[in-house]
Amino acid sequence: MTAVGDPGPFASHLGFRVVRADAEGAVVEATPGPDHVNGGGILHGGYLNALLDSATGWAVHATGAGVVAPHVQLSTQFVRAGAPGRPLVCVATCISAGGRIAMTEGEITQDGRVIARATGTHAVIARG
Template identity: 75%
Template sequence: MTPVGDPGPFSAHLGFRVLRADAEGAVVEADPQPEHLNGGGILHGGYLSALLDSATGWAVHGAGPEGMVAPHVTLTTQFLRAGTAGEPLQATATCTSLGRRICTTQGEITQGGRVIARATGTHAVILGG
């Protein structure tokens, strides 16, 4: 897959790469480093949540009309397994419904072929004008 474009300054700071964002969904990858670990030596939940936030946001932008802005209203994350530094993460997400004011998303992160986190979210739909 070829990167889609600029992931935004925050996502770029965390090293996220947008590989795909279209009507079918989004794929965002990351290479977690030791600075992304919590005090217990596993990936910080905030890092994983930020990756899910980015992937679900890109899924909405891929599904919606040009120029749409879609900030999160909610993001509910479930952590299933501990993630580690040094092994790539892949977040996949889809826009499950796209309404005039609200859309919904779902996503998951895998590491080494195992799901380590899942999320559902809602986004406000704001059309430029």
């Protein structure tokens, strides 16, 4: 896998690293810290959603240069609790991209086990 550019200010603030974004999809990694947990001590769902949002967005970006791809909808299934201090790997793919809407899937693993998965739709907006 080859490294890609800056994931953007918000994703950088959360510690997300874009490892790969190409025709195959995107891989975004993160190592959550103690600030990313909820009151129960497990990873906050908002942090996991932000990771899925970033990775699926990168998968859409990789389908064409100059495309902005904000989410229209994201449906997340939280499979098991995640823990801080251990790396997360989010793999995302763009299932289809039309002139206005793109469909995506993403999955987060930690220690080789699925933590969360999502399907989503993104608006496809040409920069210009």
